[in-house]
Amino acid sequence: CVLNLQSDVEMVSDTNPHLASCCELIELILRKGLRPALSLVHRDYWQCFEQLPHQDHCGLTALSLAVEQTKVCRKLLSAQGRGRYLLRLALSRKALAQFVTHLLHTPRVLEWYSPVLSVLRNEEFVPFMSLLLVLSHMEFKLDMENCSFLDESWLLPVCEIYEVVPCRELGMVLYISGRVLVLNLIPGSQAHVDKFVCPGDVIDEINGTSLRNSKCGQAGATLSRLRGCPLSICVLRWRAHDGTVYRPLIKLLRVLRMENPTLQLGPAPTQQLATTEQGPSPSHCLKEGSVYIVQFLGKANIGMFGNKEVLQHAIPHVLQKNLPSKEVLLDMKETHLTCTDRPSQVELFEHHYPEISCVGRYDQQDYTIFAFCVDSPETPQPTGFCCVVLRASTIKECEDNQPHHWLQAYRVVCM
Template sequence: MSVSNPLLRELKGYVLHLVQDSVNREISDDYEHIQPLCQNLENIFQQGLYHSYSVGYKGAESWNWLEKITEVHYGATFTYNTAVNEVRSCRKVVTPRGKLRLLIRTCLNKKCLHVPVEAIVRYKYPTGVYQTKDSILGDEILGEIFLSVLLQCSKIAFHLCLKNAVFLDETWQLTDYVTHEFVPCRILGLNVGFVRERGVVVAVEESGVAGEDDKVEIGDLVDELNGHWIRATQRGRLSSYMKQAEGKPITLSILKGHNAVGELYPPIIRLLGKLQVDTTALEARFKAKLSSKEQRPLSGVPSTKSERAGIPVRYLGIVSTGSRGDVNQIDRAITAVLRNRMSKIKSGDQVNGDKDKEEGQFEIQDMGVQVSSRQTGKIFLKHSYMEISSCGGRSDLPDHFAYIAGETSCNVAKNFNCYVFHCANEDQIRLILQSIGQGFQRTHWAV
């Protein structure tokens, strides 16, 4: 075999790019050369294997010898042994090819892919794996070249997401792996269909916590819920996983069903087809949504201090409600704050010592609310939904509203304060109160 093997030339090109690019950026899954690099490494490990070197599968698989060298500890380091054990214990990959692919990614992260190559090239163990004429690892010179390239590769810091493994049995093409943390809730608002051991989102409730801002969409694959890998045999345990985390944030890891331009991920297209989901219409919807975002006018983007995000409000003041945080305190609190302001006006005192705080922007967020200065943008009030115990207004003062919050989660708080606001737009007040009310539902508190 010529020393100018095309697979080696291709590998050298990828590693050259890696060495140059790793100086200025992190080498993660979004790096353009990762997928072809890994495919190239697989091709080298699979090239020229004796077909007799397989265990229970059609064709020869290099995973078998890569795993075997850890059992004899011939030249295998602790780091490599750990990598192999992690792949062995991973239930997301089932086939030898899937395990090989996950091992390549794991070894790149751990900088130890050269270890098994060194064992077979220099220590000649194991034997009888590769044909001498039709492989890189079976040829003494090519094997040494391959080893030297991998040693250079081991100096690069890879940050590949190893949890993204459920489709490695089928393909090297991986979709985005995203982890969301939601506020404590009883339900996420998702309907999940199971096919081929995988759970795919087939419906999303618009008012549900997971559907906010399109965090989770139809076609996304549910991979982990609170650290538990989700597959068909666990479909009945989803509710129990939610109950185990009652009162705590919910962590959901998903594989996105479409890419940045709205195209569906091919392996998920096949799953959606079996679940009777119209993939053509779904992809068209994603593309239309992305197109509408791109065409949205920029006039709504804040460009000055006075155009910051949020609803314009006037912060009127704070009053303690003692150990009570129920909604019945709202009426009295608003009265107390207004009375205090009127008495200051009559006496000639300054109503509010900080004008920036009085003119504020009320922002409704995923985990809570915050109020910032309309002029400077500085945040002067911020409370999570866990801390807010009630909200509301007065029928005789429709342009006023308030919420009560404790010094910690309101089910254990000892002291509560009521924060009172004025807003000229009654529809925006209703929006604020309804949004806080939805936050209550997600955090188990009632308005």
């Protein structure tokens, strides 16, 4: 299993097909021969690491820091989940061999293992330790925030972050059963138009607040408290990395279908830039995937309000002017975007992300049209907003230019 990890790539990520089986084998070895407590209560390897001394002559150890980080993670509810989170932390920090060595040198904890059945108390454990040392020299890049299903499975769901500008209502109908699942989307709402979430997906956290083990009303109360604020929503997809249903969600999806017999599990939303493993798509994704060839349709002052709801009225106002369109290069840089006339290479405008109040797609006639509102430079005082309207050549391109990418940079700048 270690050889498989080594042979694939230089850095092991969550998408590595051998990672889950490797972690499962380590878990089996750490559990083998582990005796129950005196009260016959089941004991897991997490309790072993938790009971190890957490200080030495230099102060807090690496193990103590990892244990404390595991304890404060609100997404973990069981000893199994905490143990798995700790193992992933140890792999990421190249410290798994160190943690197990610490256990081997703590007799009062080592006695919890059977000297006959366990690997750790048998002289033949030496090959196991040598393999842990090999793992400690490998690079692991694991998403520690994607841990809500470690209580049930080593298999992790597809996890995506969606950034949304302030709005009155997102338009998601939620079902609460320990987890917050999307039951339906209200037609015409922001969630329905932007398609950043599908029925069956799990809302894992909002602005860093975990919704794991949520009670009825907790998710709604969290959204109400954050109304009018930029939102960062962590979504766990019902569809797994291989395109099939994510197995730990099957029971919940059955319950969801009982609540909504018309539930349709549609295709997964596309929020990624148009890149593949082979590189950017040459049709519309140029210059490292940040420059798009689009049509500039015009702009117009829209008054004192620049929220997303205004777009559906502002876009027709611009289109009614029947201005000649221009082929432009829309370059979404790290901190700002620029729009350049393609034939003449003259820059038409430049806006930093904090200046943009909202961005969205036209949902009435032409789904390839998208627009954004920005503090109007044409007003004497910075109190008005200007709507800038553009058209992509395909709906897919329009989706690629949706708020997720712009507001990810917006969030970095503002924080």
